[in-house]
Amino acid sequence: xxxxxxxxxxxxxxxxxxxxxxxxxxxxxxxxxxxxxxxxxxxxxxxxxxxxxxxxxxxxxxxxxxxxxxxxxxxxxxxxxxxxxxxxxxxxxxxxxxxxxxxxxxxxxxxxxxxxxxxxxxxxxxxxxxxxxxxxxxxxxxxxxxxxxxxxxxxxxxxxxxxxxxxxxxxxxxxxxxxxxxxxxxxxxxxxxxxxxxxxxxxxxxxxxxxxxxxxxxxxxxxxxxxxxxxxxxxxxxxxxxxxxxxxxxxxxxxxxx
Amino acid sequence: xxxxxxxxxxxxxxxxxxxxxxxxxxxxxxxxxxxxxxxxxxxxxxxxxxxxxxxxxxxxxxxxxxxxxxxxxxxxxxxxxxxxxxxxxxxxxxxxxxxxxxxxxxxxxxxxxxxxxxxxxxxxxxxxxxxxxxxxxxxxxxxxxxxxxxxxxxxxxxxxxxxxxxxxxxxxxxxxxxxxxxxxxxxxxxxxxxxxxxxxxxxxxxxxxxxxxxxxxxxxxxxxxxxxxxxxxxxxxxxxxxxxxxxxxxxxxxxxxxxxxxxxxxxxxxxxxxxxxxxxxxxxxxxxxxxxxxxxxxxxxxxxxxxxxxxxxxxxxxxxxxxxxxxxxxxxxxxxxxxxxxxxxxxxxxxxxxxxxxxxxxxxxxxxxxxxxxxxxxxxxxxxxxxxxxxxxxxxxxxxxxxxxxxxxxxxxxxxxxxxxxxxxxxxxxxxxxxxxxxxxxxxxxxxxxxxxxxxxxxxxxxxxxxxxxxxxxxxxxxxxx
Numbered sequence: 251x252x253x254x255x256x257x258x259x260x261x262x263x264x265x266x267x268x269x270x271x272x273x274x275x276x277x278x279x280x281x282x283x284x285x286x287x288x289x290x291x292x293x294x295x296x297x298x299x300x301x302x303x304x305x306x307x308x309x310x311x312x313x314x315x316x317x318x319x320x321x322x323x324x325x326x327x328x329x330x331x332x333x334x335x336x337x338x339x340x341x342x343x344x345x346x347x348x349x350x351x352x353x354x355x356x357x358x359x360x361x362x363x364x365x366x367x368x369x370x371x372x373x374x375x376x377x378x379x380x381x382x383x384x385x386x387x388x389x390x391x392x393x394x395x396x397x398x399x400x401x402x403x404x405x406x407x408x409x410x411x412x413x414x415x416x417x418x419x420x421x422x423x424x425x426x427x428x429x430x431x432x433x434x435x436x437x438x439x440x441x442x443x444x445x446x447x448x449x450x451x452x453x454x455x456x457x458x459x460x461x462x463x464x465x466x467x468x469x470x471x472x473x474x475x476x477x478x479x480x481x482x483x484x485x486x487x488x489x490x491x492x493x494x495x496x497x498x499x500x501x502x503x504x505x506x507x508x
Numbered sequence: 509x510x511x512x513x514x515x516x517x518x519x520x521x522x523x524x525x526x527x528x529x530x531x532x533x534x535x536x537x538x539x540x541x542x543x544x545x546x547x548x549x550x551x552x553x554x555x556x557x558x559x560x561x562x563x564x565x566x567x568x569x570x571x572x573x574x575x576x577x578x579x580x581x582x583x584x585x586x587x588x589x590x591x592x593x594x595x596x597x598x599x600x601x602x603x604x605x606x607x608x609x610x611x612x613x614x615x616x617x618x619x620x621x622x623x624x625x626x627x628x629x630x631x632x633x634x635x636x637x638x639x640x641x642x643x644x645x646x647x648x649x650x651x652x653x654x655x656x657x658x659x660x661x662x663x664x665x666x667x668x669x670x671x672x673x674x675x676x677x678x679x680x681x682x683x684x685x686x687x688x689x690x691x692x693x694x695x696x697x698x699x700x701x702x703x704x705x706x707x708x709x710x711x712x713x714x715x716x717x718x719x720x721x722x723x724x725x726x727x728x729x730x731x732x733x734x735x736x737x738x739x740x741x742x743x744x745x746x747x748x749x750x751x752x753x754x755x756x757x758x759x760x761x762x763x764x765x766x767x768x769x770x771x772x773x774x775x776x777x778x779x780x781x782x783x784x785x786x787x788x789x790x791x792x793x794x795x796x797x798x799x800x801x802x803x804x805x806x807x808x809x810x811x812x813x814x815x816x817x818x819x820x821x822x823x824x825x826x827x828x829x830x831x832x833x834x835x836x837x838x839x840x841x842x843x844x845x846x847x848x849x850x851x852x853x854x855x856x857x858x859x860x861x862x863x864x865x866x867x868x869x870x871x872x873x874x875x876x877x878x879x880x881x882x883x884x885x886x887x888x889x890x891x892x893x894x895x896x897x898x899x900x901x902x903x904x905x906x907x908x909x910x911x912x913x914x915x916x917x918x919x920x921x922x923x924x925x926x927x928x929x930x931x932x933x934x935x936x937x938x939x940x941x942x943x944x945x946x947x948x949x950x951x952x953x954x955x956x957x958x959x960x961x962x963x964x965x966x967x968x969x970x971x972x973x974x975x976x977x978x979x980x981x982x983x984x985x986x987x988x989x990x
Contacts, residue, residue, distance in 0.1 A: 303941075303945050304941075304945075306937060306941065326944065326950075327941060327945045328944045328948055328949050330945075331944070331945055331947035336945075337945050339942065339945075343936070343938050343939050345939065345942075345943065345957060345960055347959065347960025347962070347963030348956050348957070348959070348960035352956075353943075353946075353956070356946075356948055356956065357946035360946070360947040360949070360952070394960065411946065415946065
């Protein structure tokens with residue numbers, strides 16, 4: 251039997267509020283690969299991100315998702331995180347009264363499990379180091395998580411969490427939306443710090459802009475709940491020139507039938 | 509006792525203070541009449557004037573009806589079916605705190621509660637008075653406090669040793685005619701703590717009283733009086749537990765605080781009386797009158813409470829801000845689960861000019877409990893430049909509980925500035941999903957959110973109390989979800 255891929259989605263169908271959004275999605279990501287998933291509004295990009303992480307509002311009606319050989323659809327979100335999955339949220343929620351340091355220490359300890367607890371001094375040192383790398387002010391450590399943060403600060407916080415938790419596979423749900431060019435550079439710098447043989451990432455985006463800073467090996471185009479086109483970097487350029495209508499025209503018929 | 513163990517005192521597991529200490533008790537028969545009051549007074553070797561004061565309160569009480577305006581639903585209380593006095597038989601010399609001098613059974617009880625009575629094992633930086641049923645059993649740190657002129661002793665002893673102070677101040681803030689339960693307390697109070705901090709003295713340790721109900725069918729009626737003279741400072745902590753029983757027990761306490769010019773009193777409570785089981789059987793009925801009087805200019809009184817126990821809570825720690833420029837504060841976390849009912853809040857009465865008050869109330873309701881904030885902010889005519897800021901937040905955990913906010917605002921002077929904010933929230937699915945996606949399980953995620961919600965109050969507690977409060981909250985939330 252051949253070895254199972256690092257991360258694989260097979261024939262995924264998912265509903266939200268009884269509406270079918272994902273209609274037979276297939277995707278394979280190998281260890282150390284950088285993938286980008288592009289698609290117009292309403293194509294199912296964020297639904298895919300939520301389903302991968304296990305949001306309770308989304309119902310999977312068919313299909314499978316394997317990560318490190320396990321069918322994660324049967325797991326709670328926290329179990330998926332412990333296995334090494336990470337989701338950078340499009341709209342991170344605020345947790346008033348819980349400091350960034352307290353939250354991240356709880357997360358690091360939860361993922362490390364019994365016996366793997368990190369010493370507070372080491373934890374803080376690494377946290378400060380990562381913050382410096384992401385050009386964040388040190389005072390963030392004691393601010394309440396995402397409470398009163400600007401859009402850009404929230405996105406940086408997501409990347410800080412990713413650097414701290416060191417996942418095996420990160421899904422970034424439109425992390426680039428609403429960011430100015432400087433913030434975008436910082437966020438990309440954070441992702442690129444992790445890129446390597448032990449880290450895979452799925453960058454979900456509407457625009458090609460972020461892909462100037464994070465360089466994917468594979469590009470997928472999602473339309474109406476299915477990946478209709480997969481290719482290399484040349485696809486980005488084509489999209490940039492011709493827009494999503496070009497893909498729709500090319501695959502519209504198939505998509506409608508699907 | 510190590511520091512870690514001390515921090516475990518109120519919390520770890522289910523209600524672990526539900527045990528009963530097997531000890532011979534000296535008790536009054538059940539019921540209430542003038543003879544019982546004479547009996548209590550005689551047991552305490554009280555002077556005649558104290559007995560007269562008690563009787564006066566009793567006679568007033570008999571003419572009154574129990575108040576029923578709170579959002580609390582409980583059966584009629586049979587005041588004749590309650591025992592008003594119970595004391596451990598072997599009395600001890602309170603001031604020699606060698607272990608051997610206290611009945612080992614009682615000593616063990618307080619050890620189990622995390623309150624070591626032996627001087628050798630005393631808590632760092634905390635002087636403790638322990639009240640077991642009707643009697644104070646031990647007070648620590650006496651010598652050091654005496655050297656500074658600070659009086660910290662059982663109130664029964666203060667009545668005998670410091671009659672002038674008692675005559676002058678007892679009932680000065682909460683008179684014997686104040687309300688039904690305060691009046692009952694004035695008639696039958698059995699013990700409690702007395703604190704006097706003289707002019708200019710800053711009390712260097714936290715003073716703490718630990719109340720324990722042990723005997724069955726016994727009411728607990730403690731009375732605490734704290735006076736901070738000009739420029740004095742004192743921080744006081746109060747903790748409460750009781751055994752698990754399937755009948756209800758009555759607790760009606762009175763606390764009076766008096767702050768003179770530039771004096772400051774901080775009063776913190778962690779109330780964890782037995783709250784009854786999940787079906788609402790048993791638990792303490794907690795009817796408490798707590799009031800502070802900022803008499804002096806620029807005096808300050810602050811109440812911090814974590815109300816986590818008792819089947820019924822009826823409690824409104826208040827401040828009368830008489831001295832010009834005085835400040836009153838109320839920080840409260842009230843958490844209810846199972847069938848608990850809490851009607852709690854504060855009253856801030858602005859009498860002096862430029863007086864300020866702050867109210868921060870956080871109510872958390874779980875299961876089928878009912879949690880009500882009731883508060884009054886009053887500015888009397890002619891009180892100039894007064895300010896109040898109130899924030900009352902409620903959080904609902906589950907969908908069978910309820911939260912109510914009943915704020916009264918009576919601003920009778922046009923210069924007053926009063927701000928009131930109120931919110932009600934549920935822990936959202938998105939919040940939980942976000943936290944869980946970082947590897948944290950559901951129960952810990954809820955704890956994080958709720959603790960964050962209480963942060964503004966917890967940070968007002970002394971550190972060791974804050975740790976206990978956090979743990980207590982965790983226990984209350986256990987099993988409330990899913």
